[in-house]
Amino acid sequence: MTTVHGLIEAREMTFTGYSYALIDDMAKREIRRALLKAVAVPGHQIPFGSREMPIARGWGTGGLQVTLSLLGPGDVVKVIDQGDDAGVNASNLRRLVEQMTGLDTTGATSEASVIQSRHRIPDERLNERQILVLQVPNPEPLRAVERSVAQAALMHAEQDYARMWLALYEDVVRRGEVSRGAGYPVMVNHRYVMTPSPIPRWDVPKLHQADALYLFGAGREKRVYAVPPHTDVVPLAFEDYPFHVEHFDGHACASCGSTSSYLEASPTDDGGLRYRCSDTAYCERVREGKETVQW
């Protein structure tokens, strides 16, 4: 039976001034509708009503809104920035998620159900129970060759990627290879050209026929898109100038000794370069001698 005491208690429990996971029910519903359509049309950008977030646009608001619309009891969240769980951006987003949901967060890739990331896909293999949410600064792969949003949409509709191919060809002529590093353009499901967000080329093959679901959120540009599991994702390349990932000239991580992860070089005092794992969680696992499942 309803009691006055019970009502007061219920009010005290729920009155925080915020909705669960920060964004309100209507906003969540709208993002959820967009995400389902994004999954149904792999690689196609879907507009959504990107809401004002308590962080600045360009700092992961798209990814954050996608993440918050997913979360519920039982989820374990991991947030990474350039592979680093301790980055300032990642730490702030993680704290916001904790405060607004009360969910557990983790650094361990294999323990997370939802991973929000900026510019990296973890070096530990993702499984079929995991969703990776990538923050996207510019969702339009055709932006460099077509400034008009409407025209670019029409080019996608007609699968007219001639100017994209021309740009890649000119790149090969000028530099001897497709020089694009971060955000290498890919063909999704043999239909849409998509930017995988500014991940290194090293991470691009991880999108192809994966076990996990990939969701992409661009807050400033108000777009979401997706790559479902077990979907063909092929980097754009020429037969005689094939796609290749970064190589590190036989260097190993200075911390864990790994030669099979993405390494970042930093200058040392004596003018040389020191290589370290970009994925700090992976690096830590290797150092602790724990098993890692790689791609």
Next chain:
Amino acid sequence: MTSGMPTPVLSAPGRAEQAAFRALLDCMARPGSIRQLAAHVRPDDGAWCAALLVAQTLIDHEVEVAILADEATVERATVTRTGSRTTSVEEADFVLASPAHASDAVRRARLGPIEAPEQSATVIVACRYLGQGPVRLELSGPGVPGTTTLAVEGVPADVFAALAERNARFPDGIDLVLAAEDGALACLPRSTSIQVIE
């Protein structure tokens, strides 16, 4: 926790919708796979329990819905729980259809313009069982490693033949949600190739 602020609480309907959405997302990303919804919180909904929970999860006053069902209760429940307006099948963002009307719904539901194929309708069909039944569908495409089979009971085979026909020109197409009376859920997005096995 870094502040003394209490954590916002997820309401019971909010919890049901969040769980239903995750099941939908999983089913849409993995066509042919079946997830179970906790749809029995409203026993009066009967065979429509899962379909109405899906409707409540995705539909609100920002979208329009069409109802193709003989039971008047379905339309009443949908409108009161979602705050949505009803419209014709040809114009609706979402179509809720009973098995008898599912073929009609699939044939008439809206497609999006060429630049915005996502503006096509999502059709939600109430069915009896998933994972067993006389209609067997062989599925392939994004989300399916190789091919997979989905068995459906309570929906005529011609619904899926009509769906395959409407979804023949990807990215044009409509997305189908099957919601069983025991709360089971499966999705057939437009990206899925469907072969009806007799």
